[in-house]
Amino acid sequence: MHTIGQLLEGKGKDIWSIAPHATVFEALQIMAEKNVGALLVIDNGKVVGIFSERDYARKVILKGKSSKDISVGNLMTKEVFYIKSQNTLEECMALMVAKHIRHMPVFENNQLIGVVTLGDVVKQIISDQEFTIRELGKYITGH
Secondary structure (H helix, E strand, C coil): CCEHHHHHHHHCCCCCEECCCCEHHHHHHHHHHHCCCEEEEEECCEEEEEEEHHHHHHHHHCCCCCCCCCEHHHHCECCCCCEECCCEHHHHHHHHHHHCCCEEEEEECCEEEEEEEHHHHHHHHHHHHHHHHHHHHHHHHCC
């Protein structure tokens, strides 16, 4: 059973973030440039929120606001769930599904070390299951 820390070792530990005073437009530019669906909102070294494509769609576009006139801090999701590097993929998946979230910061010894997405977790779980199936097949056939 893989841990979140092991997943991060394979995928990389890039952390894309933005300050709460930045505009939503600036956040969208970074998200497009980095090809990510969310940014951690960090203020003075502390995670204070997360801003996602979902926040943009629901809080800017649908409300007729301008992304150049409103700050990330005004629209970010303030309740940020996180996972620890030693947690298993299954524990992470359960939390993500229960809380309806797709991006989760990862902490180790109270330090932010990366971000995992629902896609990252699902991909690794599928890979682990495929490996298990192959190994069982070898065991059963004797090859």
